[in-house]
Amino acid sequence: MTSFVLIAIPPVLLLSAMGILSRNGNSRIIVQELKRKALHISVGLTALSFPLFLTAPWMIITALGLVVAWLVAVRQIPALRQHFGTVLHDIRRESLGEIYFAFSIAGLMLLTQHEPILFVIPILILALADAFAAIVGKIFPIGPLAGIARGKTAAGCTAFFLVAFIVSFWSLVAFADLQTAHALMVATGLAVTTCVAEAISRRGIDNLVVPAMAYLILLCSNIPDYAGKTTIAQLQLELNALVAGL
Numbered sequence: 001m002t003s004f005v006l007i008a009i010p011p012v013l014l015l016s017a018m019g020i021l022s023r024n025g026n027s028r029i030i031v032q033e034l035k036r037k038a039l040h041i042s043v044g045l046t047a048l049s050f051p052l053f054l055t056a057p058w059m060i061i062t063a064l065g066l067v068v069a070w071l072v073a074v075r076q077i078p079a080l081r082q083h084f085g086t087v088l089h090d091i092r093r094e095s096l097g098e099i100y101f102a103f104s105i106a107g108l109m110l111l112t113q114h115e116p117i118l119f120v121i122p123i124l125i126l127a128l129a130d131a132f133a134a135i136v137g138k139i140f141p142i143g144p145l146a147g148i149a150r151g152k153t154a155a156g157c158t159a160f161f162l163v164a165f166i167v168s169f170w171s172l173v174a175f176a177d178l179q180t181a182h183a184l185m186v187a188t189g190l191a192v193t194t195c196v197a198e199a200i201s202r203r204g205i206d207n208l209v210v211p212a213m214a215y216l217i218l219l220c221s222n223i224p225d226y227a228g229k230t231t232i233a234q235l236q237l238e239l240n241a242l243v244a245g246l
Helices: 003-021 029-047 057-076 078-084 097-111 116-139 154-175 180-200 206-219 227-244
Strands: none
Touching: 003 029, 003 057, 003 078, 029 097, 029 116, 057 078, 057 097, 097 116, 097 206, 116 154, 116 180, 116 206, 154 180, 180 206
16 A cells, blocks of 8 residues: 555545435435535544544645545536535535635644644534534524624524534543643633634635634643654554555
């Protein structure tokens, strides 16, 4: 297995997920939204493994280029759009969210190659909190917001805040070995900031703004070294040795 095979893993996984979720289209908006967010969650959680095998900047950038080229092709070529793009484009909204999502993952990987927690928390918030907010907002459209947050609901924002807080607090306690009070403070800051960023974002830009804000908050939060860093490094070495033996 060469580096070029490893680079192909993200676009191949994305193509497969889009193909599966684009089958058996359903005109109901809630079903379309559930499929869209299923893709959102599956891609986000899968991306947590990318730093283990995309270990060099050129590999990350090349994989990003392949993913973006595929997403643009799905937008522009009717046959691809029909078979792979309905999960993204059946909901009629002007958005570049899937492309922003790809840039967020690649950007965080480039910035956090030696600080895994700065990658994990923003991606978890993006993958889970954003998806649950959209799903809850569609199923329970309680408390529609106005002004700059028009189109969002209080129910959706509450879901986003709770999920963002839970994943942040758990990650900080489990991997950063923070005191409970410190972890609570950082998790609350992350949840509030990213929730506001998501509420006021339009046309999919939240997929770029939310992880960027989470990353900046973490940088300013005085998070100490932690055992997880060594674990990731060891996993990379073991994976490299496994690949070399294939």
